[in-house]
Amino acid sequence: MKVNRRPLRKHYQRERFDLILHNIGRHIKLTVQEEKTFTGMLEAKNLKIRDFLLRQGEVCQFETFIVKGCLRMYSTDEEGVEHVVLIGIENWWICDLGSFLGSHPANYSIDALENSEVMMISRENLEQLYTRVSKFERFFRILFQNAYIAQQNRTNQDLTLNGKMKYLSFLQKYPTLDQRISQRQIASFLGITPVFLSMIRRKIVSRSFVKLV
């Protein structure tokens, strides 16, 4: 029994990085040495629901990869209303990049909507990484490219769709997320009030009820 323990533990240690290495492996191929350089720079963190990773006004110190769970990035306006700019789940990166890169106070807060597990890399380490393993320039080029495309498409939807259509589009794009997070968060992400989202859902439900009968 005892002898089995160590290999198991070792296996566990490797698994910690499996998801993030796989995420990166979709775009660049790393040698074992490069993987080590990279994982050595990572800081793991467990978050309980409602724990903060960043508060509006602080300087964002880390670019963060979500291993497990769900986080949101949002701003709070003068009236205290929260506006969710980004919802991230497993395999997503989340960061107030403006603050992270410019070392100025963050426009956004980041907190956990579920108990979560993340891997973080500091700005100094990331800069180091770019110079030591320049493939990472490529990786993040592709990452930000895709993020930019997605964000542009969201802007397009914001311009094009009304509340109901935005919600239906949300359901299509993130089918699992609807069950995982509160309507309040979804409403804030869509740019409508929770009250209005509730009305939208009532209409949709009664519609599909009619369809079923």
Add this chain to the structure above:
Amino acid sequence: MKVNRRPLRKHYQRERFDLILHNIGRHIKLTVQEEKTFTGMLEAKNLKIRDFLLRQGEVCQFETFIVKGCLRMYSTDEEGVEHVVLIGIENWWICDLGSFLGSHPANYSIDALENSEVMMISRENLEQLYTRVSKFERFFRILFQNAYIAQQNRTNQDLTLNGKMKYLSFLQKYPTLDQRISQRQIASFLGITPVFLSMIRRKIVSRSFVKLV
């Protein structure tokens, strides 16, 4: 007289690329040879107002740098209403990246709001460039990073501000653009109707009139 012609012409040729090389020089330092590799891949084009660079449904073949003038990228919905996702001026890059990278039909059209001058690079050439001069991975990493940040901030404003505040914020961010393009385009960019923008401006103007008296 004759002898002066060639140097002059040479000088002109170099100037064609001055702006784009300067744009790139903000983030990476190129050798003369690398500059040549790059500029050799560029295709220059002059656009008259209302000329198309890309039509919704075509495949976007180029990443485009704006040397002079003003272009917009927009989608057209089922009712024929246009929604402006991006307005680009001198020193900006414009492209339907999703279409460009995935070679699928574009969601957006791109056309000129002013007579314009652009430099374009094809996808094959850009891929070549990444492998031959890997500094460009870094350049575009930074470019897309900044574009993503800007787009996220726009999303935040769309969630936070009403029509009037969006317009005021637009005036602050792009003070010169207000004079250069039509209200129709501005309204479409802000996600409001031209009629409503006209009302907003009337209110703002009467306000500042009161202030002056």
Add this chain to the structure above:
DNA sequence: CGTCTATTTGAATGTACTCAAAAGCGGTGG
């Protein structure tokens, strides 16, 4: 079980839109 927060529901309100018509502006051709 009790407390706290999220969701639902309804009524009144507000912000922004549609429709329609008039006025303004810019470009073109006679």
Add this chain to the structure above:
DNA sequence: CCACCGCTTTTGAGTACATTCAAATAGACG
């Protein structure tokens, strides 16, 4: 250079989508 045409902007009236406020209900957590 003026007149006309087409497009943009303005203005007003009526309407629709979405919000606010308030109260009731439902759910989650200790």
